[in-house]
Amino acid sequence: MNSSLTRRGFIRCAAAGSAALSWLGARRAPAAHAAEADKPALLGGTPVHSGGWPAWPMWRESWEPAILDVLRSRRWFRNSGKTVTDFEAAYAQLLGTKRCLATSSGTTALLVGMHVLGVDAGDEVITSPYTFIATYNAILMTKALPVFADTDPATLTMDPASIASRITDRTRVILPVHIYGLPCDMDPINAIARQHRLPVLEDACQAWLAEYKGRKCGALGDLGTFSFQESKHLPSGEGGAITGNSDELLDRCHAYHNCGRAHGTFKGSRTYFTRGGNYRMLQYQAAILLQQIEKLVTDTARRRENADYLSARLGQIPGIQPVRLPENTRPVWHLYPFRYDAAQFNGLSRDRFIRALGAEGIPASSVYHEQYFDGLLDEAIASRGFKRLWSAERLKAYRDSLHDLRGNRETCATTVAVFQNTLLAERPAIQHIVDGVAKVHAHSAALAKAAA
Numbered sequence: 001m002n003s004s005l006t007r008r009g010f011i012r013c014a015a016a017g018s019a020a021l022s023w024l025g026a027r028r029a030p031a032a033h034a035a036e037a038d039k040p041a042l043l044g045g046t047p048v049h050s051g052g053w054p055a056w057p058m059w060r061e062s063w064e065p066a067i068l069d070v071l072r073s074r075r076w077f078r079n080s081g082k083t084v085t086d087f088e089a090a091y092a093q094l095l096g097t098k099r100c101l102a103t104s105s106g107t108t109a110l111l112v113g114m115h116v117l118g119v120d121a122g123d124e125v126i127t128s129p130y131t132f133i134a135t136y137n138a139i140l141m142t143k144a145l146p147v148f149a150d151t152d153p154a155t156l157t158m159d160p161a162s163i164a165s166r167i168t169d170r171t172r173v174i175l176p177v178h179i180y181g182l183p184c185d186m187d188p189i190n191a192i193a194r195q196h197r198l199p200v201l202e203d204a205c206q207a208w209l210a211e212y213k214g215r216k217c218g219a220l221g222d223l224g225t226f227s228f229q230e231s232k233h234l235p236s237g238e239g240g241a242i243t244g245n246s247d248e249l250l251d252r253c254h255a256y257h258n259c260g261r262a263h264g265t266f267k268g269s270r271t272y273f274t275r276g277g278n279y280r281m282l283q284y285q286a287a288i289l290l291q292q293i294e295k296l297v298t299d300t301a302r303r304r305e306n307a308d309y310l311s312a313r314l315g316q317i318p319g320i321q322p323v324r325l326p327e328n329t330r331p332v333w334h335l336y337p338f339r340y341d342a343a344q345f346n347g348l349s350r351d352r353f354i355r356a357l358g359a360e361g362i363p364a365s366s367v368y369h370e371q372y373f374d375g376l377l378d379e380a381i382a383s384r385g386f387k388r389l390w391s392a393e394r395l396k397a398y399r400d401s402l403h404d405l406r407g408n409r410e411t412c413a414t415t416v417a418v419f420q421n422t423l424l425a426e427r428p429a430i431q432h433i434v435d436g437v438a439k440v441h442a443h444s445a446a447l448a449k450a451a452a
């Protein structure tokens with residue numbers, strides 16, 4: 001399928017009503033194919049993109065000797081080899097932080113980080129509702145209450161202006177989430193935290209190498225957390241990390257993640273002087289990660305170029321609004337999100353838009369919904385433990401306040417994200433994403449009518 005065919009279809013529509021879109025340019029398609037190519041794939045036409053997309057995760061044979069060495073060494077446990085510490089040093093260097101502690105997952109990185117920053121049963125953690133559910137769960141597992149700041153629909157991240165009113169005498173930590181690798185506006189978030197003497201724990205689980213004002217996400221608060229789960233830009237199946245510049249905090253993290261054993265300056269007079277769990281990374285997880293560090297850097301550059309290309313072009317299609325980035329930020333685009341306005345697509349619902357895009361060969365999703373109404377918070381606040389820790393009035397007010405998250409509701413209702421592996425494709429395939437959205441826009445009336 002030649003992208004010029006669909007471009008042509010879009011231009012015809014643009015000529016009819018959207019002169020602003022004429023920048024797309026067009027070559028004439030052979031007449032015999034034009035009608036079919038112009039028809040949306042969902043209504044029986046030919047898809048814009050049929051070549052597939054880069055598979056994820058990737059594998060290179062050249063990585064195998066180093067990984068096999070670790071497997072053959074039979075030193076798999078973190079404390080019996082040095083690959084985990086090598087990875088920690090390399091990742092800290094990449095991020096520009098003094099320290100890094102590898103963990104078994106992003107969830108366990110969050111658990112360790114919260115414990116070390118003093119979150120305890122009955123505390124409250126201010127976080128973003130617009131995140132993967134693991135952020136909620138890590139807070140709930142700590143028997144703390146996730147108190148949601150609202151989401152700014154333009155940036156998809158925590159609205160700093162909504163934080164102060166959520167702070168109570170139980171608030172222990174502010175936990176911003178750099179969702180999709182989009183850096184939160186950290187200056188005002190850190191300023192509020194400082195004003196209230198609260199530590200900041202960054203959920204950078206989707207933000208490897210993202211930058212805010214010249215510094216990397218994960219280096220902007222007191223501690224940062226990362227995930228290396230299989231779908232992530234730096235994957236090892238499962239895995240995670242905690243980053244930061246404080247030796248004291250990282251020594252405490254190390255002890256807590258290693259059954260409470262002393263580490264660095266954090267020690268007592270007896271062996272089990274502090275609590276802890278087993279949140280350790282395996283040597284062969286670290287070996288897989290170490291091999292991919294260079295690739296992460298080159299992939300990130302490519303994702304950025306392709307995302308910039310998409311933003312410049314998709315932003316000119318009526319009803320598509322690229323994400324607004326805080327000043328001087330460099331996101332890393334874990335998924336490529338944008339806002340969708342059905343009114344500009346003849347009332348074509350977002351779900352149908354996504355189905356139509358999928359039929360054109362472009363995988364997309366609405367991603368996060370208002371998951372705080374799914375039942376997990378109701379289950380938590382109805383539990384014996386939570387009822388012991390908070391008054392019935394506080395839990396009722398908390399439950400009621402979920403309805404006030406207007407920005408998040410709008411964000412959940414209007415966001416569409418193209419899958420992350422598409423951003424590693426060659427430029428002609430990236431152009432197909434533009435063509436596909438333009439084609440769906442051009443045929444939105446027919447697509448909406450067919451759905452009615």
Ligand SMILES: Cc1ncc(COP(=O)(O)O)c(C=O)c1O
Nearest residue numbers: 105106107132134135205227229
């Ligand atoms: C924003 C966010 N936070 C936390 C996590 C938890 O990471 P993991 O799946 O490695 O436990 C993830 C993973 O998907 C995530 O995307």
